[in-house]
Amino acid sequence: MSVIILDTTLRDGEQTPGVSLSVEQKLMIAEALDNLGVDIIEAGTAIASEGEFKAIKAISEAGLKAEICSFGRIKKEDIDAAADAGADSIFMVAPSSDIHINSKFPGKTREDIIQMSIEMVEYAKERGLIVEFGGEDASRADFEFIKKLLKAGEEAGADRLTFTDTVGVLTPERAQQIMSELKKVVKKPVAFHGHDDFGLATANTIFAVKGGADEIHCCVNGLGERAGNAALEEVVMALEYLYGIKTKINKKAIYPTSKLVEKLTRVVVPPNKPIVGENAFTHESGIHTSAVLRDAKTYEPISPEVIGRSRSIVLGKHAGKASVEAIMKELGYKATKEQMQEILKRVKEIGDKGKRVTDADVRAIIETVLQIKRERKVELVDLNVVSGANIMPTASVKLKINGKEYVEAGVGVGPVDAAINAIKRAVKEYADIELVSYHVDAITGGTDALVDVIVQLKKGDKIVTARGARTDIIMASVEAFVEGLNMLL
Structure with missing residues (x-):
């Protein structure tokens, strides 16, 4: 039939x-x-x-x-x-x-x-x-x-x-x-x-x-x-x-x-949406992750590849040793038993504070514990943004990529959008970067509130999350974007 x-x-x-x-x-x-x-x-x-x-x-x-x-x-x-x-x-x-x-x-x-x-x-x-x-x-x-x-x-x-x-x-x-x-x-x-x-x-x-x-x-x-x-x-x-x-x-x-x-x-799919939601094939719980890594059928009714996507292992307060090992392997790092325990402890501490653990957080923790100094491929040298009631929001950015300076400009529906578009133009020689999602929270009250920006960036099949925290929402957004770029490039 x-x-x-x-x-x-x-x-x-x-x-x-x-x-x-x-x-x-x-x-x-x-x-x-x-x-x-x-x-x-x-x-x-x-x-x-x-x-x-x-x-x-x-x-x-x-x-x-x-x-x-x-x-x-x-x-x-x-x-x-x-x-x-x-x-x-x-x-x-x-x-x-x-x-x-x-x-x-x-x-x-x-x-x-x-x-x-x-x-x-x-x-x-x-x-x-x-x-x-x-x-x-x-x-x-x-x-x-x-x-x-x-x-x-x-x-x-x-x-x-x-x-x-x-x-x-x-x-x-x-x-x-x-x-x-x-x-x-x-x-x-x-x-x-x-x-x-x-x-x-x-x-x-x-x-x-x-x-x-x-x-x-x-x-x-x-x-x-x-x-x-x-x-x-x-x-x-x-x-x-x-x-x-x-x-x-x-x-x-x-x-x-x-x-x-x-x-x-521009209608965002809820993360818990069946089949196509971002969480549909994402695993955090230590018990689940450990089992899935041995046999995906334990906690997945179908293989993600069937519908054209891939499995994702993330770290958070419910993470276990298997999750850390999987991400360490993906990054190409090795750690002692004591170092693994310390990495897991620090990851759980972020989760226990009610914060989302981003890929950038995990990488920073791992590299800190292993005392690895990673060279940043992308550095923000300068950023200027112009916006007003009768002005198209415009941004100019100077980035240093692999030691070479790039200057680009971009426009957008707002100052953040303009800044991100300028950065995307600056890195287009290296990769076509897609902003998958953008989320902002005000951590404190008032007009001088510290804002926490989390972005999801995509290059090909790889998706990473990164965070920026500043009192300036434009700089927090750019910080998060540049951090994500460093992981993707």
Whole structure:
């Protein structure tokens, strides 16, 4: 058994509050989704804006393998926009609950909605579109009406029929039952579209497949309106590994795609997010780490390499000897038993103070205990930042890299961003450095507070964390960035 996946990251996902993608960004994500192996890419809503229309047109003309779909209402202008944009298909929804019918089409009856749907499905087919037809807010509608509505859509020529849990109120058991009953009513493929308002989108989607759903709608990273849609990575991995149900997804592309979507949407993936969260394959506890280093299966349900990522061992207050040994080996250092104990003691002291132990902290402790003097490849010689109400934040930086001085300038949305961009330009000859995450805490109160900045930097597959602490947030940020550079270069 194999299930079809419609990815709605570029439509429902972009409806996440605060997310707005350019045409170029949508095309980048569409290409990544195509490489990921999704069957259908819902690229947006062609009628929504000129930008949406251009994005769908660009994606439709990109020569991708996936079917390109536009979202639409049961209105001619929506269908015309989808067809004119060159989309292969339209996912067209009609209001199906009395709540939606009364608010969107005041004075219209259920029979009116059925008749309008029939006419619009027929029109969409005349425009040469593949039609996926669904009832919006179906989970709060009269189920007998839903069956009648979808059957009418099928008879009008719809190619696929969709049940939408628009506000995420279904339970897994009910999702399975609904799909099972719909499969007896219509002959065309049936799809399920679930939202996560009660945290059940993944479970509901899986149970919909158990009930016979031929197609499921998902979003990368669980993006979507309000609490989001069913997360593609969770649904796919659960279906394949726990239920033995195959998809066409290229699993090694899951993590890279997740990171691209995170970067372009600027919606940070929670560290404890299943599959793609930074902590999903990270181990700190001494007991766990010791076991994982002997046999990864002890505390990992799947290998991180399966989804295109790697395992991470970090040190903190729960660390043990095995963790220290693993990191020492990675750094190429050796220590006596007494030195190991001292390193572990110092690491735990930082953790006990409630601080996050960064990679830079660990390295500094190890080198201090082993009395190793490491030559710093990157040194900050000078930094100047200009910012104001009517001035584009600009920074100039002078760095000494391997003894040679480099001077660069950069602009940004703020003074910190400008300073970091200037540094990235200065080191571009050596490496393409990516700022993965940036976190700042005020340690004391007042405008002269000491700030603690922690950054995550990435070079290729390697990610490091580093800290900077100053009363000046710009200098603290630069200090952390330069410390991370010294570990990466």
